[in-house]
Amino acid sequence: MALKKGKPTPSSDVPGERQQARDRDGLLQALQADDAMTRRWAARDLAAHSEAAAALVGQLRRECENSVRQVILTSLTQIGNDTAIQGLIDCLYLEDAMLRNAAIEVLKELPDQVAPFMGKLLQDPDPDVRIFAVDVLESLRHPHVEEWLIEVISQDPHVNVCATAVDLLGEVGSEQAKAALISLKQRFADEPYIQFASDLALKRIEAE
Numbered sequence: 001m002a003l004k005k006g007k008p009t010p011s012s013d014v015p016g017e018r019q020q021a022r023d024r025d026g027l028l029q030a031l032q033a034d035d036a037m038t039r040r041w042a043a044r045d046l047a048a049h050s051e052a053a054a055a056l057v058g059q060l061r062r063e064c065e066n067s068v069r070q071v072i073l074t075s076l077t078q079i080g081n082d083t084a085i086q087g088l089i090d091c092l093y094l095e096d097a098m099l100r101n102a103a104i105e106v107l108k109e110l111p112d113q114v115a116p117f118m119g120k121l122l123q124d125p126d127p128d129v130r131i132f133a134v135d136v137l138e139s140l141r142h143p144h145v146e147e148w149l150i151e152v153i154s155q156d157p158h159v160n161v162c163a164t165a166v167d168l169l170g171e172v173g174s175e176q177a178k179a180a181l182i183s184l185k186q187r188f189a190d191e192p193y194i195q196f197a198s199d200l201a202l203k204r205i206e207a208e
Contacts (some may be wrong), residue, residue, distance in 0.1 A: 005168050024026045024049045036065040057087030077106050089117060092132045098150035104132060107140035115142050127158040134164045146172055159191055170201035
């Protein structure tokens with residue numbers, strides 16, 4: 001005899017990992033759950049709570065499950081407030097290369113929100129962080145990109161930072177950058193790559 005199909009119980013309508021309270025406090029608690037799927041759902045739903053940015057950043061830094069990290073990054077992108085941006089910038093100082101690169105990709109998507117932080121980033125004492133900042137500029141759709149790059153090649157003392165900046169300036173530079181490029185060649189006269197990249201940038205500008 002076939003068994004009659006009963007109505008599903010309320011708990012079967014909702015996945016187990018989403019049975020916790022879905023208000024902000026419940027989501028913050030779920031964000032620290034042992035179960036990765038629970039943390040992932042919480043991270044996704046917290047995108048609706050801008051005041052949760054600090055908690056998301058904190059979880060991002062200690063999260064070991066990549067799928068949860070990706071959802072946290074997406075939520076931080078959606079929130080996009082100063083706390084989220086500063087938290088992503090702080091990731092640039094970490095040894096975790098995967099997280100650093102992921103943070104850079106998110107920052108590239110938030111040009112207007114990142115712009116107020118860029119001046120400080122480009123003057124960071126750590127040359128690696130300054131290089132990461134230039135990497136962010138690569139896709140930053142902001143009217144001051146060329147101005148920032150000219151400032152880098154005019155003032156930054158580190159050859160690798162300038163090399164990264166001049167590569168990008170070769171793509172976005174205009175007549176405005178010519179004097180700085182010529183000065184850069186003089187400043188690093190013994191650096192073959194600086195000479196090559198600067199000449200390439202100057203030729204492209206003159207061809208336009």
